[in-house]
Amino acid sequence: MPRTSAVxxxxxxxxxxxxADALGLVKVVEARGKAGTPKVVETWGPPDASRCVxxxxxADRKKKPILAVARKNGLxxxxxxxxxxxxxxxxxxxxxxxxCAAEGDPxxxxxxxxxxxPESTAMLGVSLICTEKGKACLRSVAKRDAQPDLDTxxxxxxxxxxxxxxxxxSVDGSENYALFGGKRVELNLWDLANCSKxxxxxxxxxxxxxxxxxxxxxxxxxxxxxxxxxxxxxxNSHQIRLYDISAQRRPVISVDFRESPIKAVAEDLDxxxxxxGTGSGDLASFDIRTGKLLGCFVGKCSGSIRSIxxxxxxxxxxxxxxxxxxxxxxxxxxxxxxxxxxxxxxxSVVIDSHFSxxxxxxxxxxxxxxxxxxxxxxxxxxxxxRSKKKKRRVDADTNRKKxxxxxxxxxxxxxxxxxxxxxxxGHxxx
Amino acid sequence: xxxxxKRKGSCEAEAEAVAERGGGEEKRxxxxxxxxxxxxKEKRSAVHAKLKxxxxxxKRKQAKARDAAYKKAIELGExxxxxxxxxxxxxxxxxxxxxCRPDDEELFAGNDADEFSAVLNCGVxxxxxxxxxxxHSSRGLAFIEELKSVIPNAHDYARGTYDLKKIVEYAKRKxxxxxxxxxxxxxxxxxxxxxxxxxxxxxxxKLSNLVLRKDIKNHGNPTSHKPELVLNNFTxxxxxxxxxxxxxxxxxxxxxRGRRVVTxxxxxxxxxxxxxxxxxxxxxxxxxxKGKATQAAKGKNLPEKKVIARLxxxxxxxxxxxxxxxxxxxxxxxxxxxxxxFTLKLISLQHGTFDTKGGEHEWVHKPEMDTSRRRFFL
Numbered sequence: 132m133p134r135t136s137a138v139x140x141x142x143x144x145x146x147x148x149x150x151a152d153a154l155g156l157v158k159v160v161e162a163r164g165k166a167g168t169p170k171v172v173e174t175w176g177p178p179d180a181s182r183c184v185x186x187x188x189x190a191d192r193k194k195k196p197i198l199a200v201a202r203k204n205g206l207x208x209x210x211x212x213x214x215x216x217x218x219x220x221x222x223x224x225x226x227x228x229x230x231c232a233a234e235g236d237p238x239x240x241x242x243x244x245x246x247x248x249p250e251s252t253a254m255l256g257v258s259l260i261c262t263e264k265g266k267a268c269l270r271s272v273a274k275r276d277a278q279p280d281l282d283t284x285x286x287x288x289x290x291x292x293x294x295x296x297x298x299x300x301s302v303d304g305s306e307n308y309a310l311f312g313g314k315r316v317e318l319n320l321w322d323l324a325n326c327s328k329x330x331x332x333x334x335x336x337x338x339x340x341x342x343x344x345x346x347x348x349x350x351x352x353x354x355x356x357x358x359x360x361x362x363x364x365x366x367n368s369h370q371i372r373l374y375d376i377s378a379q380r381r382p383v384i385s386v387d388f389r390e391s392p393i394k395a396v397a398e399d400l401d402x403x404x405x406x407x408g409t410g411s412g413d414l415a416s417f418d419i420r421t422g423k424l425l426g427c428f429v430g431k432c433s434g435s436i437r438s439i440x441x442x443x444x445x446x447x448x449x450x451x452x453x454x455x456x457x458x459x460x461x462x463x464x465x466x467x468x469x470x471x472x473x474x475x476x477x478x479s480v481v482i483d484s485h486f487s488x489x490x491x492x493x494x495x496x497x498x499x500x501x502x503x504x505x506x507x508x509x510x511x512x513x514x515x516x517r518s519k520k521k522k523r524r525v526d527a528d529t530n531r532k533k534x535x536x537x538x539x540x541x542x543x544x545x546x547x548x549x550x551x552x553x554x555x556x557g558h559x560x561x
Numbered sequence: 562x563x564x565x566x567k568r569k570g571s572c573e574a575e576a577e578a579v580a581e582r583g584g585g586e587e588k589r590x591x592x593x594x595x596x597x598x599x600x601x602k603e604k605r606s607a608v609h610a611k612l613k614x615x616x617x618x619x620k621r622k623q624a625k626a627r628d629a630a631y632k633k634a635i636e637l638g639e640x641x642x643x644x645x646x647x648x649x650x651x652x653x654x655x656x657x658x659x660x661c662r663p664d665d666e667e668l669f670a671g672n673d674a675d676e677f678s679a680v681l682n683c684g685v686x687x688x689x690x691x692x693x694x695x696x697h698s699s700r701g702l703a704f705i706e707e708l709k710s711v712i713p714n715a716h717d718y719a720r721g722t723y724d725l726k727k728i729v730e731y732a733k734r735k736x737x738x739x740x741x742x743x744x745x746x747x748x749x750x751x752x753x754x755x756x757x758x759x760x761x762x763x764x765x766x767k768l769s770n771l772v773l774r775k776d777i778k779n780h781g782n783p784t785s786h787k788p789e790l791v792l793n794n795f796t797x798x799x800x801x802x803x804x805x806x807x808x809x810x811x812x813x814x815x816x817x818r819g820r821r822v823v824t825x826x827x828x829x830x831x832x833x834x835x836x837x838x839x840x841x842x843x844x845x846x847x848x849x850x851k852g853k854a855t856q857a858a859k860g861k862n863l864p865e866k867k868v869i870a871r872l873x874x875x876x877x878x879x880x881x882x883x884x885x886x887x888x889x890x891x892x893x894x895x896x897x898x899x900x901x902x903f904t905l906k907l908i909s910l911q912h913g914t915f916d917t918k919g920g921e922h923e924w925v926h927k928p929e930m931d932t933s934r935r936r937f938f939l
Contacts, residue, residue: 154671178667180674347919367919392919410921431930435912435921453912453923455659455798472658474667474798476912476923 142166143459143468146442147486148449149189149212150457151200152475155182157210160457160471161486169459169471175215182206186241189481190256191443198481199258201238209255209272212483219255219272223262236262240300240311247306259309259323261300265292265316267309269323289326292316298349299364304356312348318364320376332364333380344368350395354419355402363405363419365393371407373419384422389413397439397448399462406448406462408436414450416465428460430467438479451477650829655936659797668798672805676757680738680809687738687810689715692728698748703773705743707901710783711823711836713812715741725754729914733759739810743768753905754915757806761913762923764806766832766905773901781838781897786819787812788836794827799924800939803832803907823900830907830937836900907939 145167148160156176162169176182183203189212190197198212201223209219223238240261247257255272268288291297295315302309308329312318318332337343347367354361354373362374364382371393372382391410398405399416404425408414414428414436434454441448446462453476459468596612599605627642634641646652661668672678679685689712691705697720709715718728725742732740737758744752753766774780790811795804807825815821820840826833909925924938 154667154674156667178670178674349919391922394921410919411925412922412927429929431927431932433925433927433930434923453921474665475671 141461141466141468142168143447144445145486146445146447146459147483148440148457148459148480149187149198149483150451150473150477150480151184151187152455152473152477153183154178154180154475155184155202156475157184157198157200157215158473159212159215160473162459162469169457169469171471171473173215175210184478185238187479187481188241188243188258189483190243190245191481191484192245193485196483196485197243197255199241199243200479201241201260203237205238207238207241207258207260219274221270221272223260223268236264236266239263239297239313242300242302242309244302244306259300259302261291261297261311263296263298263313265290265295265297265311265313267291267300267311267321269326287326291319291321298347299351301352303353303359305359308353308359310351310353310362312351312364314347314367315345316348317346318348318351318362318374320359320362330376331380332374332382335381335385347392349392350407352396352398352405354398354405356400358402363396363398365396365407367392369393369409371396371405371417371419373422384419386417386422386424388415388417388424391435394452395436395439395450397441399441400443406439406441406450408439408450408452410435412436412452412454414439414460416462426465428465428467430458430460430470432456432458434476437477440480440482442482443484447482449480449482451480453477650935653935655933657797657937659799661796661798661801668801672801675802675805676761677805677809681805681813684813685738687714687812688736689739689741689810690728690732690735690737691715691717691741691743693720694742694744694752695720695722696745697743698745698750700748700771700773701743701745701750704750704771704901707774708741708743711788711900712741712810713785713787725915729756729758741810755806755810756915757809758914761911762802762806763911763913763915763920764803765908765911767908769904769906771901771903774899777898777902779897781899783821783836783838783899784819786816786821787814788819788821788823789815789817791822791824791826793824795939797937797939799907799910800827802910802923803939825905827939830939832905832907832939834901834903834905835898836902837896837898839896 143162143166145163146161146169148169150158150160152158156174156178158171158175159173160169161172181202181204184200185203186201188199190199196212197218198210199207200210201207205223207221207223208217209221210216211218238260240259242259244257244259253274255274257269257271259267259269261267266288267290268286270286291311292313296313297311297316298313300309300311302323307323309321309323310318311321312332317334319328320330321327322329334344334346344366348364349367350365352363353359354363360375360377362376364372364374366372369388369390369392371386371388373384374380375383388407389409389411391413393407394410395408396405403418403420405417405419406414407417412432412434414432416425416428417423418425428450432450432452432454434452434456436450436452438452439448439450441462447468448460448462449457450460451457451473455473455475455477457471457473457477457480459470460466461468596605596609599608631641673682680687691708691712693701693705705717709717720728723731729740739758740754740756742754742756743750744754746752750768750771753768754763755766756763788811790808792804792807795801804825811823820838822837822839824833824835824837826835907924907926910923912921912923926938930936930938
């Protein structure tokens with residue numbers, strides 16, 4: 132018999148992942164059932180290289196979730212992640228900040244605020260946009276059918292850095308602080324309420340040979356959701372650094388990892404585990420308190436990792452990159468769960484955590500236990516055993532109906548603050 | 562069909578009978594001892610030789626039976642029994658979801674948008690810069706000379722002590738479309754970088770089995786015509802990308818009068834490079850004689866062979882050329898081989914131009930990927 136290297140895929144729990152790629156396509160990957168194999172269920176958008184997605188952000192709410200994708204040509208599309216309809220499109224740089232042309236100054240960072248509620252019904256929400264030359268912009272976005280004068284009223288623009296090239300940005304869990312870093316740009320932290328700089332990092336001293344490594348941050352994130360003081364950053368010189376802004380300006384811990392630049396970092400929910408992906412396809416998890424390498428995610432991945440996403444409830448992480456695969460891993464055991472071939476260079480991945488269980492339960496009718504409204508809480512709750520049992524297949528074509536039903540249900544539940552401590556672990560065992 | 566089956570059945574029965582005879586002897590032997598268990602070396606080798614001879618005879622008999630069945634079928638005007646296809650590593654390649662399919666719209670959209678479309682679709686003439694590593698050798702330089710004769714519009718530059726990154730910048734300014742860098746180790750070329758300009762990708766190949774022109778017996782000399790290009794077996798997405806990278810080194814309108822062919826043949830992830838000049842007259846004669854022979858043998862039920870006229874239609878020529886290539890790669894060559902002969906193996910494909918420190922890889926060969934002999938990436 133020919134020896135083959137097919138690995139038994141344990142399958143993954145029901146989840147819904149959205150990816151955006153270099154041809155501007157947004158693909159939806161869904162896994163259904165107990166141990167389903169994820170499949171591409173929908174592809175949105177025409178293939179066009181100028182619409183290459185450079186950044187994506189997802190407001191992961193139960194009510195009215197929005198996916199924002201920033202494209203290479205300076206357009207930012209706001210999509211309904213359930214149906215794929217474009218809710219709004221803005222051209223960055225055309226109004227107010229006319230000096231940054233989209234061609235010479237591409238967008239590198241995009242964040243859609245989850246907790247800030249839009250003032251009027253015509254508004255979609257607020258987003259933070261950052262370009263390569265350091266133009267940061269807080270902008271509220273109007274729906275497409277709203278009056279055009281609403282578009283520009285609340286917009287504030289400032290410059291993050293004078294020289295250099297911004298490569299990474301991040302917004303903390305409470306969405307009050309933003310972080311920027313890049314090539315020849317030290318990490319700096321900004322207060323978004325009044326657009327003022329709070330803190331700047333300082334590069335580490337030259338080493339014993341007197342060699343100084345030039346600053347180049349390629350990835351950055353906040354370590355935990357409720358603390359904006361601890362920052363994890365990955366550098367071009369394959370280092371993962373932990374900064375504590377209450378302690379010092381230089382890194383508290385700095386860990387070397389292999390030989391290629393750290394292209395993506397993502398934090399775990401527990402506040403001390405960090406996932407880092409490199410330019411040659413290595414993915415590893417670190418305990419950043421001690422700087423210890425917990426282990427690598429081994430799975431024949433050979434293309435640069437561009438984006439890592441952690442599921443807010445299940446122990447699953449998703450990684451994607453230039454090898455055109457979306458890979459799903461078990462965060463605890465570091466085993467590959469599944470890999471989906473997406474045909475293009477995938478630039479970003481987000482996980483829709485409100486998939487399957489909730490919707491079907493709402494549709495079913497009266498339920499004995501009320502649920503916490505997840506919009507209000509930043510710390511995600513474990514999903515309940517009860518809801519897991521009731522998991523049911525959701526048809527993709529009834530998505531529109533579901534949104535309506537879901538909205539009605541959440542409105543009904545909004546005043547109900549019953550916090551049930553049904554602490555059954557929602558983690559699905561594989 | 563029924564008849565054929567019967568024929569097959571009878572043939573099989575014959576084979577079985579033969580096998581039985583052989584098998585019976587074997588059984589007897591087995592009941593005694595296996596040759597490996599005999600301790601006396603002379604005895605052991607004698608028994609082993611005997612066994613081997615028997616096996617050989619059996620095989621020959623089977624082949625004869627097969628031949629006879631085939632001839633009989635031809636004589637009776639039936640369809641000959643199907644030839645068995647031997648199981649090879651390529652046949653039993655592991656299923657791969659990244660293999661390109663002709664009905665894949667996204668693939669074509671991606672191809673239209675990639676870095677090579679400027680040369681392949683928009684009519685930009687490729688202009689290649691060839692250089693060496695810092696410490697080159699005479700053999701490396703000879704190889705570069707021959708590469709220059711293979712690739713039209715290639716210019717070689719002395720490396721000096723420039724960084725490759727600086728050379729990339731220079732070449733971008735001078736409107737080169739690609740850089741080829743030949744790396745030499747111990748006076749033998751052993752690596753090849755192909756850097757597509759202006760913005761990547763960069764492919765790094767291991768180069769082996771280099772035979773220069775003067776070492777090829779009875780070699781031909783290439784003309785300065787634009788060569789035709791044959792790319793074989795680049796099936797997966799990665800292979801498609803590598804194929805397009807190689808394609809973008811050559812001008813897109815070959816000069817068929819030159820009768821020059823450059824072949825990149827991929828087999829089990831090794832890319833074999835060959836450079837030929839084919840001759841139509843010789844080919845024609847050969848095909849004619851072959852055709853006559855086969856016609857005489859097989860009768861009239863053969864489809865009429867295409868007679869290849871000289872320089873009539875491009876399509877026909879392409880077809881003939883392809884036949885030539887297949888022939889040259891498997892059997893003796895009716896035409897002249899010229900130019901170097903070497904083998905490439907992909908080590909890494911990098912996104913963007915050459916950057917060892919901060920570069921992102923699209924694909925790197927990692928030892929953990931070598932889990933099976935039947936897994937190929939190109």
